[in-house]
Amino acid sequence: MEEKARQRLEAIALTIRRHIISMLAAAGSGHPGGSLSAVEILVSLYFEVMRHDPGNPAWEERDRFILSKGHACPVVYATLAEAGYFPVEELQTLRAFGSRLQGHPDRKKLPGLEASTGSLGQGLSIASGMALGFKMDGKSNRVYCLMGDGELDEGQIWEAAMTAAHYKLDNLCGIVDRNGLQIDGWTCDVKSLEPLADKWRAFGWNVIEVDGHNVCDLVRAFGRFRHSHFKPAVIIAHTVKGKGVKSMENEAGWHGKAPGPDLAAQILEELDGGERR
Amino acid sequence: MTAVSLVENIWTEVEKIPTRFGYGDGLVELGGTNPNVVVLGADLTSSLRVDRFxxxxxxxxxxxxxxxxxxxxxxxxxxxxxxxxxxxxxxxxCTGRAWDQLRTTVAYGGLNVKVGSGHGGISVGPDGATHQALEDIAITRTIPGMTVIVPCDYHETVKVVRAAAEIDGPVVIRFGREKVPVITTPDTPFEVGKAQVFRDGSDVTIIACGVMVYESLKAARMLEDEGISARVLNCPTVKPMDIMTVVDSAQETGAVVTAEEHQVMGGFGSAVAEVLCRHAPVPVRTVGVQDVFGQSGSPEELMESYGLTAQAVAGAVRDVLEMKKR
Incomplete structure (x- = not known):
């Protein structure tokens, strides 16, 4: 990827981190950790990889993105707003009564959301159904599904993994936000996931491991997915929960807690400092 | 109220076909007319009769x-x-194990998914309690936006499948395993959300769905000999319920008995009672499974033992008429 393109994506990522902090502070609740860890994934998809049109959210030829880890919706809302699906100002209504930005995604309310998610473990099956439908119709649309690593505790993920491999859904790309933390602590302490790549391989998937905060690596990984045939692909994106905000990085306590106004102001300053560097 | 015309002789020579055959045949017909229809099966293809599709x-x-x-x-x-x-x-x-998927992804998402919910009720028989769906109506009808339909026989099931494809939203179709009397004809009208009078009467209204419709007709026939005039309503659409027909009938007859092959708590009878306590608070008795699990046995033994017979319905009618007198 060209240096200019990388800088563009990184600048957008920073803006989205700012949105996440300010919208969560306004809401007074929500999930910063797993939103911040997925920023570069979302930015790569919506600003480089996916075929989509913010002016026409119902465009039939669009690629689809399913947020299986529905609690990370702040990063999706911020990305959709930055992409132009709805006004950026609306981000401040997150979780408020009557808002289109529900605590977990409601596809009926907000343009750009493909599915209502939040009950973990369901997204990969939804994405598989879409991918299967596109295959049946001979269409070239691709489907991307972002899962949390803690979410992989859910058995349904592995049902879907078997189904997608069985039907050779090479138009389906799973992404695991491998930040290593879930509510009760490190994923290895809660329930061991490793050897994770081997598990996916054994289920019949192409596995691509990347630094989930490196937009160049991510975009390259999505390119490899597009060139893999007869198998679905999963990108295991190694990330840091709370990435970009020093006080939140690798802290399970910031899974589902919003920063207060003072801390939020401090974090925004910290992020601005990062921008100046 | 005028009764719709049914098969001519439902008492001595009635044909018996499982409602699941209606589901399977309905899907084949629908597949021929609507190229968007797809069918998913989970290793029960022949049992659900979707092998034909x-x-x-x-x-x-x-x-x-x-x-x-x-x-x-x-x-x-x-x-x-x-x-x-x-x-x-x-x-x-499909309604139990996958309830969260049905609620959160399908119904909350407003998605156009149809659920063919087979082996409903205790008449599943020897497989026993694990496989007898007796809570499905209760747990699906409480989901906002859900349509829940329990057809009474083969032909009605075919029509329900046809109609479900016309609804933009989630629909649960509940049908059974066993052969049950075919009481309607291909020409008997069917409309989602409409109850029909299958037999007119003036002392009491029996409101039923599924296989209990036939048992209710039998009960009404038995009660006639005792000088009791029972109206029988076939109410396949549990949700949205035909409030007008149910309320009018309750007001005209002054007493109601419901009958379902399902737990009495939260199911079809509860749905009728919810409507009546608001719009027409007449005495109500509900016939169904009384808050217990089923067990293995022949369908006939089980229906008899768990009180899902014409005799049980007739008994409930006598009870409710006592209440009506007070």
Whole structure:
């Protein structure tokens, strides 16, 4: 990827981190950790990889993105707003009564959301159904599904993994936000996931491991997915929960807690400092 | 109220066909007219009678293996790209095991997924309690936006399948395993959300769905000999309920008995009672399974033992008429 393109994506990522902090502070609740860890994934998809049109959210030829880890919706809302699906100002209504930005995604309310998610473990099956439908119709649309690593505790993920491999859904790309933390602590302490790549391989998937905060690596990984045939692909994106905000990085306590106004102001300053560097 | 015309002789020479055959045949018919219809099965293809669809439209049949939760969400995904998926498995699995998928992804998402909920009720028989869906009506009708339909016989099931494809939204179709009397004809009118008078009467209204409609007709016939005039309403659409017909009938007859092959708590009878306590608070008795699990046995033994017979319905009518007198 060209240096200019990388800088563009990184600048957008920073803006989205700012949105996440300010919208969560306004809401007074929500999930910063797993939103911040997925920023570069979302930015790569919506600003480089996916075929989509913010002016026409119902465009039939669009690629689809399913947020299986529905609690990370702040990063999706911020990305959709930055992409132009709805006004950026609306981000401040997150979780408020009557808002289109529900605590977990409601596809009926907000343009750009493909599915209502939040009950973990369901997204990969939804994405598989879409991918299967596109295959049946001979269409070239691709489907991307972002899962949390803690979410992989859910058995349904592995049902879907078997189904997608069985039907050779090479138009389906799973992404695991491998930040290593879930509510009760490190994923290895809660329930061991490793050897994770081997598990996916054994289920019949192409596995691509990347630094989930490196937009160049991510975009390259999505390119490899597009060139893999007869198998679905999963990108295991190694990330840091709370990435970009020093006080939140690798802290399970910031899974589902919003920063207060003072801390939020401090974090925004910290992020601005990062921008100046 | 005028009764709709049924098969001529339902007492001595009635034909018996399982309602699941109506589901399977309905899908084959629908597949021929609507190219968007796809059917999903979870290793129960012949049992659910969807092998006919699979063999007729193999490219539109999706085998998911024994993975009902995955199947429900696969259907959700298929509906999001323009398909009309019919998820097909036993009621205990598609409404129980996959309830969260049905509630959160399908119904909350407003998705156009149809659920063929087979082996409903205790008449499943020897498989026993694990496989007898007796809570499915209760747990699906409480989901906002859900349509829940319990057809009474083969022909009505075919019509329900046809109608379900015309509804833009989730629909649960509940049918059974055993052969049951065919009391309607291909020409008997059917409309989602409409109850029909299958037999007119003036002292009491028996409101039933599924196989209990035939038992209710038998009960009404028995009661006639005792000088009791019982109206029988076939009310296949549990949700949205035909409030007007139910309320009018309750007001005209002054007493109601409901009959369902399901737990009495939260199910069809509860749905009728909810309507009546608001609009026409007449005495009500509910016939159904009394808050217990089933067991193995022949369908006849079980229906008898768990009080799902014409005799039980007639007994409830006598009870409710006592209350009406007070």
């Amino acid at each position: 699979r063999d007729t439209f193999p490219e539109r049949f999706i085998q998911t293996g024994i993975a009902e939760q995955d199947m429900m969400n696969l259907a959700a995904g298929l509906s999001l790209v323009g398909k009309i998926p019919f998820v097909s498995t036993y009621g205990v699995f």
